[in-house]
Amino acid sequence: MATGSSLEPTQPGVIEHGTSKSGRWLRARRVRLVLWVAVVEGVVVWLAPGLGKWTIVAIAIPCLAIYIFWGRETQSDTGRQLSWIAAASQALAVVVVILAFLLNWLALLLAVVFAAVALLFLLSDRR
Secondary structure: OOOOOOOOOOOOOOOOOOOOHHHHHHHHHHHHHHHHHHHHHHHHHHHOOOOOHHHHHHHHHHHHHHHHHHHOOOOOHHHHHHHHHHHHHHHHHHHHHHHHHHHHHHHHHHHHHHHHHHHHHHHHOOO
């Protein structure tokens, strides 16, 4: 083999077939965008008490359905990336809702356990 020859392309930026400039831009930043959308959505829900946990779930269902039934198969690279970002951000928001529910439930359970222990100590005090 000759030295200096390589099977790798010599151009630094090979463009994938079927992608667009905006689609590549979104793909490079999609995880960051998902996290920011989830953070903004969490702050909006926290500041607006009328928006509840079920609203997040109700928004997530069509977003996930759009990605599953349309976004994965669309010819538009930008559409595919946008539907992925919307579905992933809503799925993350639902995970946050579930964790908040579990942590609230856990906090209530711990309060009951602490109250029971305190009651046990009070009743066992013989003075």
